[in-house]
Amino acid sequence: MIQGKNPGVTPVWYMRQAGRSQTEYRKIKEKYTLFEITKEPELCARVTELPVKEYGVDAAILYKDIMSPMVGMNVKVELKAGVGPVFNTPIRSMVDVDKLDAFDPTKVDYIGKTITLLTSGMLDVPLIGFCGAPFTIASYLIEGGPTKNYNKTRGMLIGAPDVWNALMTKLADMSIEYLSMQAEAGANALQIFDSWVGAVNADQYKQGIYPHMERIIKTVKERYPHLPMAMNGVGTDHLVSIWSHLPLDVIALDWRSSIVMANERGVTQTVQGNLDPAYLFADEKTLAHEVDRILLDGVRYGRHIFNLGHGVFPEADPKKLHWLTDYVHERSRELWAQEG
Structure with a gap:
């Protein structure tokens, strides 16, 4: 698919497919926290494998949090239930940035061991x-936790560019080494989640974020040219054309974008997405109608991996996801035969 060959069927996997909506996972979470799971390679591998067995998806994505590598920089992050990652000493100045240690992959070697088990x-x-992109990681470090407006983060980008670029440089260095560690351990593809970068406008992205993303992707691609690399974000329709200039293999679209529009904006890479997760609440007829539209656009574009426009939510019915996977496979075979 990524090489542009007619696959005869559209591959499918789901963001956040391993976890919150699965009964077996919930039983595991009664005993272990997310970070505790990731530190136990056999247990983490089991959780990563769950959706492959339960849904029949065509790829597994490593179970962990985007803040997992912070341990390798001696940054203490707490995952608070119902809140998310919380950082008690927010970064606000160059002094704070200077205190950040360089990433040490040996401190998260359990992640590599999990990958090796799986592959x-x-x-x-x-x-x-995968890794979290520097902007998204920085938003937690600067704000001290989740936020709806990213005012402090964007304020640093705009008002203190020297501090911002110093922080981005350290986080980009971390991303390169973290992704490289995963590649060395046997990962078959790599994805960068810039979940919250939609908060910035296109000019801010070009000036304060693009150079760091370009360095990450180019460096990793030079080291591992055989590994496909993908970019994923939310509310990033205005950034898709910019992403098309990065040396990416796959660009993920959320439900606000369309495959047709991405093509019109110059995207030539494989696209991934982009079913609105809200459709998982709909009846099968309504869901199928929307899936048909996305699949047809994908087949006509020629390079499409079916996914959600964002993550599986806790209330999602695993049976619906299993049905959806089967439907994508069956319907896309028909469409590839007709249109491909």
Whole structure:
């Protein structure tokens, strides 16, 4: 698919497919926190594998949090239930940035061990490794936790560019080494989640974020030219044309974008997405109608991986996701035969 060959069927996997909506996962979470799971390679591998077995998806994505590598920089992050990642000493100045240690991959070696377990015969589908992008990681470090407006983060980008670029440089260095560690351990593809970068406008992105993203992607691609790399964000329709200039193999679209519009804006890479997760609440007829539209656009574009426009939510019915996977496979075979 990523090489532009007619696959005969559209591959499918789901953002946040491993976790919150699965019964078996919820039982595991009664005993372990997310970070505790990720530090136990056999348990983490089991959680990563769950959706492959339960839904029949075509790829697994490593179970962990975007803040997991912060341990390797000696940054203490707490995952608060119902809140998200919380950082008690927010970064606000160059002094704070200077205190950040360089990333040490040996401090998160359990992540590499999990990948090796999964890719040494446990999985029969590709494994996607990932990292959080510098902007999204920085938003937690600067704001001290989740936010709806990113005022302090954007304020630093605009008002203190020297501090901002110093922080971005350190986080970009971390991203390069973290992704490289996952590649060395056996990951079959890599994805960068810039979940909250939609908060900035296109000019801000070009000036304060693009150079760092370009360095990350170019460096990793030079080290591992055989590994596909993807970019994912939310509310990023205005950034899609900019992403098309990065040396990416896959660009993920959320439900506000369309495959047709991405093509019109110069995207030539494989696209991934972009079903609105809200459709998981709909009846099968309504869901199928929307899936048909996305699949047809994808087949006509020629390079499409079916996914949600954002993550699986806790209330999602696992049976609906299983049905959806089967439907994508069956319907896309028909469409590829007709249109491909």
